Amino acid sequence: MATLVSFHAHPDDECIVAGGVMRKAFEEGHRVVLVVATRGEVGEVPDGFLDDGEELWQRRVQETHASAEVLGAKRVEFLGYTDSGMMGEPRNDVPGTFWQADVEEAAQRLAAILREEQADVLTVYDDNGGYGHPDHIQVHRVGMRAAELAGTPRVYEATSNSDEMRRGMEEAVRTGQMKAEDLPDFEDGSEFGKPEAILTARVDVTAYLPYKRAAMRAHASQISEDSFFLAMPDEAFAQAFGVEWFIRAGQGPGITETDIMAGL
Numbered sequence: 001m002a003t004l005v006s007f008h009a010h011p012d013d014e015c016i017v018a019g020g021v022m023r024k025a026f027e028e029g030h031r032v033v034l035v036v037a038t039r040g041e042v043g044e045v046p047d048g049f050l051d052d053g054e055e056l057w058q059r060r061v062q063e064t065h066a067s068a069e070v071l072g073a074k075r076v077e078f079l080g081y082t083d084s085g086m087m088g089e090p091r092n093d094v095p096g097t098f099w100q101a102d103v104e105e106a107a108q109r110l111a112a113i114l115r116e117e118q119a120d121v122l123t124v125y126d127d128n129g130g131y132g133h134p135d136h137i138q139v140h141r142v143g144m145r146a147a148e149l150a151g152t153p154r155v156y157e158a159t160s161n162s163d164e165m166r167r168g169m170e171e172a173v174r175t176g177q178m179k180a181e182d183l184p185d186f187e188d189g190s191e192f193g194k195p196e197a198i199l200t201a202r203v204d205v206t207a208y209l210p211y212k213r214a215a216m217r218a219h220a221s222q223i224s225e226d227s228f229f230l231a232m233p234d235e236a237f238a239q240a241f242g243v244e245w246f247i248r249a250g251q252g253p254g255i256t257e258t259d260i261m262a263g264l
Helices: 013-017 019-027 056-071 103-117 134-150 162-174 206-218 234-241
Strands: 003-008 031-038 075-081 121-125 154-159 201-204 243-247
Touching: 003 013, 003 019, 003 103, 003 134, 013 019, 013 031, 013 056, 013 206, 019 031, 019 056, 019 201, 019 206, 031 056, 031 103, 031 134, 056 075, 056 206, 075 103, 103 134, 121 134, 134 154, 206 234
Parallel strands: 003 031, 003 121, 031 075, 121 154
Antiparallel strands: 154 243, 201 243
C-alpha cells in the first residue's frame, strides 16, 4: 500500500480534476489523503440554500468530507487560508487569502502532512493552475515546494488536454451540437490546460465515473442538479471527464504513463 496526497485549492476541485485517480487508488488498496488550501468562502450560493446562521464555508467543509468519503479519502485537511476569488478581483489583495500566502510558509504546512503520511505521490495543478485562477496557481507553487521539502518522490500536475478540448469543440460544431460563434478563440493567448505534447500521463478513469459524479453531487452548494456537470448525458459526461491528464517532471516526451500509482 502506498499513499496518495491530492492537494486542491477549494472544495469541489478534487472531484473535478482528480476524483478518478483518487477513487482508483483507494480501490487498489492505497491510502488517499485530501488537502484543501481554502474553505471556498466566496463561492456563490442560491438565496435560502444555507440554514439560518450558517456560513458558506461551514457547508462547504461538510460537502468536502462527504465528497472525500465517496472518493475514498481517509483523511481531509484544510491548510487554513481563505478563498482569493477570481484573478483581478480586489479580494486577491486581502491578507489571509491563499494568493497572499507566503509560499514557503504554506509549503511547510503541506510538507508536514506529506511527512506525516510518508506520501509516495502528490497531485497539484499545472503552473497556470489549469485556467489561471490565483488559488490554483498557488497550489502549484506551494505543492511543488512542499514536495521538495518533504522529499515526496512523485509529483503530478493535474491539467487538461487543450488540444483534445479544441478537437472536441470543433467536432461539436461540425455535428451541430455547438454553434460556431460559441467556439473559443484558441489563438487569443488564453490558456486552459496544456498542449498534448507536454502531457506525460493519461489516466482512464471511466470505471470510476459514478463515484466522480456522486462526489460532484456532494458539493450541492456549488454544483446543482441542473449544472453543466450533472445535467449532461452519461455519454457526454464520460467524454468530458473519463480521462484525467497529468504532467510529471522527468517523464515524456509524450504520454509515458497511464497510472500515477504504478509500481507502488
